Amino acid sequence: MTTLSRQEARTRARQLTVHSYTIHLDLGRDGDTFGSTTTIHFTAHHQADTFVELRPTTLHGVTLDGRPLDVGLLSDGRLRLTDLTAGEHTLYVTADMPYSRTSEGMHRFTDPADGRTYLYSMCFQTEAPRVYACFDQPDLKATFTVSATTPEDWTFLTNSVATQTRPGHWTSPATPPISTYLMAAAAGPYHSHTFTHAGLPFGVHTRRSLAEHLDAEEIQRITTACYDHYHEIFDEPYPFDSYDQLFAPELNAGAMENPGLVVLTDSYVHRSATTDNQHATRATTIAHEMAHMWFGNLVTLQWWDDIWLNESFAEYMGTDVVARTTEWTDNWARFTTERKTWGRDADQRPSTHPIAPDPEDVPDTATALQNFDGISYAKGASALRQLAAWLGREDFLLGLNTHFTRHRFGNATLEDFLDNLARHTNRDVRQWAARWLRTTGADVLVPGVADADADTWLLHVHKDGNRPHRLLAAAFDRAPDGTLAARPTAHTDLPADERTTTLTLPGDPPDLVVLNDQDLTYAKTRFDERSWQTLRTALTAVPDPLTRVTVWSAARDLVRDAELPPGEYLRLVEKHLPHESDNTTVAAVLEFVHGTLLDRYLDPADRPDALGRLHDLTTHLLAHTEEHDRRLTVLPTHIGTTTRPTELTTWLDGTGTLYGVPLDADRRWLALRRLTVLGQLTASELDEEAAADRTANGEQAAARCRAALPDAAAKARAWELMFGAESALSNYLFSATAQGFWPAEQRELTEPYLKRYFPDALALAHRRGETVARLAGRQAFPHTAVEDAVLEEGRRTLAEEEPPPALRRALTDELDDLARALRVREA
Template sequence: MSVLTRDEALSRAKLLDVHRYTIELDLTTGDETFESVTVIRFAARANGDTFVEVRPDTLHSVTLDGEPLDPGTLDGGRLALDGLTAGDHELRVHAAMRYSRTGEGMHRFTDPTDGETYVYTQLFMNDVQRVFAAFDQPDLKAVFDVSVKAPDNWTVLTNGIAEHLGEGRWQAAPTPLVSTYLVAVAAGPWHTVRTEHAGLPFGLHCRRSLAPHLDADADELLDITRACYDRYHEKFEEPYPFDSYDQAFVPEFNAGAMENPGLVTFRDDFVYRSAVTDTERQTRAMVIAHEMAHMWFGDLVTLQWWDDIWLNESFAEYMGYQTLTEATRFTDTWTDFGVVRKSWGYDADQRPSTHPVAPENVDDTASALLNFDGISYAKGASALRQLVTWLGEKDFLAGINTHFARHRFANATLADFIDSLAAHTDRDVHAWADAWLRTTGVDTLTPTVSGANGDRTLTVAHHGSRPHRVAVGLYDLDLADEGRHLTLRRRLEVDIPQSAPQPIGKLPALLLLNDGDLTYTKIRFDPESFTTVRSNLSGLPDPLTRAVVWNALRDAVRDGELAPAAYLEAARAHLPQETDLALTQGVLA
């Protein structure tokens, strides 16, 4: 199989303007293959040569403008289209495609519980070629007109509202302009829970054997979906850009979820079969919020090439946690992010395989796949959280809305995103992006307290190159309960690098850099604060504050500055008093 290079994608995008795909899928032809007929209407801007991707089991026929092409010229999943003339063209490809059993392309699953069969697509990156022929790159958006023939007892779900025409035939409403990898079909005898919200049909779907479990959680799932939908509409001026919102919990899914417009697919482990912790419910809710954010950032406005995958994932990660905190009962989601997701980012960023959040040169699709890691998700989301802290949420959201307006149903780059933000602030967002998104590694902040009595000052040593705006928490022992707990005296806002030492008054029992976890950095403790942490960590009033402390201790162990036995002693002393389950699970892990 050939991988698509960035240079090839650039050349093809200059040559072609793709208008419309008309796709007919027949899912009634057996257990191993299905029939796929694709008609692509496109225009060439000049005379030239190009290719279309398709990976069939059998390539029956190909015609270009009514003239047959030799199927035998298919090589490595590419069919050459040589000698194109400037103007409009129509390509028709008829193939038998093989079902997948490993999650790529059109996955087929037979439920051992009741013998029912389900199929669904996962077309991310370059697997659309396993289902239909396509000019498979994200910046060649088109309208997709999909029809499906399925067994009579099946329901067919697609990106838009699908009409059952009878005799197993389903016709989906044409999509707006979307990228090839976002086309979705899911078919089978689904168990479905439907409702309507804001004038749109909403649906939950799972295999029939899980029906009682989906029904038990349907109210919670729909409440979260509605709350996130409403909150995004308060933040975003651009309304939800598709005609329905279905969430399908599918079997044997090899990812957590996929942001197909109007038809989000989730692994059906999220349909809980037994009692689970509230933290697990929070995780599921965050995934729902994350995928919905993609409807705007990823689906409405799509990356031009895979070097900007962080824009999709970091944005959805940030908005998922933030929106869940604002709109649902899960108000402490940033604690889970801090203790679980950020450690994923820190670890990935300190390996030899680290890369910038926004790498400048991703040469091909194979290289791009390597960037789906803790840097593109957790570090990128942390960078956006720091950007909001530094820029202010009002200007950040104004920039986001400008970005949506400028690039709706089109493609955009990092430079476009930064330009949209820069339109709403006097701050140098371009310099911020260079410092944060084009560099690798983790900064370290270390406090030094000087002075005497009630006239202390704070100086922060900065090992690294990124600017940070951090909150510094000053905590005192609560003498009313014999010093077992700590109370927040005040929080200071400090810009790093500092211009001058920061007055802090009398010496606190604990001085905590990055209180609130608003930036991405390692922190250290001054000697007095470290003594307090070892004896009073569980006495800190806020779980997110405790998460920052636990991360700092973990980082110190990783860097050889704290003995593992000391960390384990802190866990033995303080985890029995921990009240936040996400924090307990994260530290134990």
């Protein structure tokens, strides 16, 4: 399918003004298609040739100003409109459109729990033409009026309040001007929780089989708290007539910010016991998506080079609002632990890019789609946090509000944003942007400590990079009882062009210096020798959780950069994790040790011993706590590292317990998966388990387990399901199968598939499109095969073949991670 180029979009934006879309969706028919009728009112500013995007299964008819057009004008997803005269026009298109199983266009899902069918649209980034005919680019905004026919017992939702005029017939009023990728519709026998707040109708919706697990009251509390806070800090009120949140099955993202109809993955509807971190993550996503109502929906990027204007701001605001308005006041520590590492990892790969790339570096939509990554989200949010610290929060918010007011229901660029900030500060925001937004990589900050005289000491901060930083440098003294006492801190400015900044501070040199305390800037930080020796024995004596998080994060970077041996990191974890009070940190450290250190960084000969030590650590953590949340946090790693099947089988059959943790559905599948890897379950036994859990979660968990069966026939079946010529797995079932395929314990069994992986992934990507291509390159990559031969074959594939952009980006990243693992092993 032809991708839209930036030049084509600029040309079309000069040619046209689009006024309105009137869309009718026939969602009541049987079969693999739905009906879509679109009426577009637009003005051509001069005589021109242009095109409208549309990807139907059947195009039934097209009229322009009442004159029929040849349906043969549709080619490669574009319907050509030739010899348009200057003036107003009406285009009418009627077509049958395909349902999707990959959350691209109109997704259809049949719930295995009860057989009910659900629909929802995903028009981002270029998938709107799978639903309706449109001029599909973000700066041709228009109003949308959507109607639908559905089965009579269904609910219909769209961007504005939908009203059922008679059974199965729905209408809605026109929206304010929005971009084509933001049009949304959903239909099905959804369970709904509705309420009114501040005069606005709100709704929370999910599948009926998940109704009892919805947590509607908590979701309502978080939603209204975020809504109220945004109205405290933003001058522009919420700009749409309702706010629905739909928790949808098999969504190919965490959430989608459609105006008035936010769609979130129903993985956030928890059917089993959940950790506090899971609740905080859901709350942050709710806040993130609501922030988009201003950042992205009220004011929208002009072209996809400025996607950070959407995502970085929503990431920043979502984290900050949850920290300010909910019980998760430590949400910035959670951001550092989970999100910032994602951004920093992405920033060190060959595919890195500036937060705000030059427009010429985003020449088309296919390129732009690859930049929805840890840089556009987490690194961008980190830069904005630094910007707020550098400007001061008050001036920062003044700039944002000016931005919203000046570009209300319009489009904006980086230059517009900087101009609006500059109105409220004397600082050079354009120079700041040039250093922070137009560059790649992370500066490295290294402390040096020295005596000055009897009353002072010197802190030298060496900076490998050219960004300005405003940060806190924390200093601690070790007390005889082992505790660490913090000295007073103050903001420190590191000028952009100075490689070393020296501070003269009162007192004797401290036992520990932590640069970037409170994580206000984005950089890698290191430690001087005395500080590192202090941390080796007293890491968890650091009193503040956010300070400790920055230390754990810096230690992780040292391992990844081959400056700290994996074995030494494991010893650090064994000594200090039992004393770590923050469960989000505990989860992140355990995940890094289990998924990366053991399976990729350690020599395979050392893995069995390290696996046993990690299991012993989790046993200690479970046995020495009565805190339910701690036990829920640690249990997945405990299960995933056991080599004693009876520990799990007795839990499953009810003759034993596992540290007081209830055996619910999701934890049952965790245990079953580990038993499968250990060769303790058969395919028929897994079939029985799947029959007893006829839910979407159960279906995915069973797919994971079947792929993990340690026999050649099971591997062949799983491979055929993923990569065979008839492969049609949904995005979630593909991911589940891939996640089960490559256990580290089955390296010999999976060896034959290493040679098949790259050609089969390439063929699948060409056959099934961007979403599956991305999953093939990331989820199905042989992560546990840390071998030079895999790296060489992957590099050959990228050099000699032509992978679609999504697969190329995924393989580029995975191969770089593989090369890093090899470097760590060789260090």
